[in-house]
Amino acid sequence: MAESDTVFAGSIPRFYDTLMVPLIFQAYASNMAELVAESSPVSVLEMAAGSGVVARALAPKLSVGARYVVTDLNQPMLEYAASRQGADARIEWRQADALDLPFEDAAFDVVCCQFGVMFFLNRFAGYAEARRLLRAGGRFVFSVWDRIEENVFADDVTNAVATVFPHDPPRFLARTPHGYYDIDLIREELSRAGFADIKITTREDVSRAPSARHAAIAYCQGTPLRNEIEARDATQLQLATDRATAAIASRRGEGPVAGKIQAHVIVAAG
Numbered sequence: 001m002a003e004s005d006t007v008f009a010g011s012i013p014r015f016y017d018t019l020m021v022p023l024i025f026q027a028y029a030s031n032m033a034e035l036v037a038e039s040s041p042v043s044v045l046e047m048a049a050g051s052g053v054v055a056r057a058l059a060p061k062l063s064v065g066a067r068y069v070v071t072d073l074n075q076p077m078l079e080y081a082a083s084r085q086g087a088d089a090r091i092e093w094r095q096a097d098a099l100d101l102p103f104e105d106a107a108f109d110v111v112c113c114q115f116g117v118m119f120f121l122n123r124f125a126g127y128a129e130a131r132r133l134l135r136a137g138g139r140f141v142f143s144v145w146d147r148i149e150e151n152v153f154a155d156d157v158t159n160a161v162a163t164v165f166p167h168d169p170p171r172f173l174a175r176t177p178h179g180y181y182d183i184d185l186i187r188e189e190l191s192r193a194g195f196a197d198i199k200i201t202t203r204e205d206v207s208r209a210p211s212a213r214h215a216a217i218a219y220c221q222g223t224p225l226r227n228e229i230e231a232r233d234a235t236q237l238q239l240a241t242d243r244a245t246a247a248i249a250s251r252r253g254e255g256p257v258a259g260k261i262q263a264h265v266i267v268a269a270g
């Protein structure tokens, strides 16, 4: 993984939350909130919470006496999330690396993480942390994207941006968010971390944007793909976004656009 893959800072949090979240994260966040809440947990830890889409869906489902600790590696993402949440004494916002969390063993009923584990430099360490933090009978609920070919806008954008840098194409989307989809590998890594009961569900959904340009800006400017483009040549960010817009529009039309997205949702316990 490139170092820039985990940097969600600068203008990324705002573009991420206003464009990426409605495009691909919102639908899965509603499902994750339901999955987490179904066991009526009184203590929940969220890893890699980003701009807070799961927190906004989950907090209303938790009991008045619940404790909900929301963490992320990048303070700018967490600040953005907290600013959108509104006052809630049950929520503690904490900047923390999911691979080394500052909490006692067995402190939580549920640990959750939406589309975050792909960014962990050492997934085993992240899974071991989740297991250490769960009380007996607790659940680790998380999600990962399926391969990029099953997620059509990400694929269109990656191919289009490659035409701007043909000798060194930015591969962030394929490498990281869409680079960890092998169910057997996920099972194996969870088992090594001590989880015995592992359920994996593949969920297809539809991604919608008001226009091809909305989707292109979301991917090119609201994710670390932006870091990768700017590291090659910052003056090409607009051209890269234009090419991505044209690629999406040519396949999905000039007006509102829709495309398939697909992810694996995992519940691990034991």
Ligand SMILES: C[S@@+](CC[C@H](N)C(=O)[O-])C[C@H]1O[C@@H](n2cnc3c(N)ncnc32)[C@H](O)[C@@H]1O
Residues within 6 Å of the ligand: 006, 008, 021, 025, 047, 048, 049, 050, 051, 052, 053, 054, 071, 072, 073, 074, 077, 096, 097, 098, 099, 113, 114, 115, 116, 119, 120, 121
């Ligand atoms: C694709 S975003 C997902 C954010 C959020 N869960 C959502 O569904 O919108 C990935 C997030 O992982 C965070 N992240 C990356 N590496 C991390 C780590 N080692 N520990 C905690 N968070 C991390 C990033 O800061 C970013 O907010």
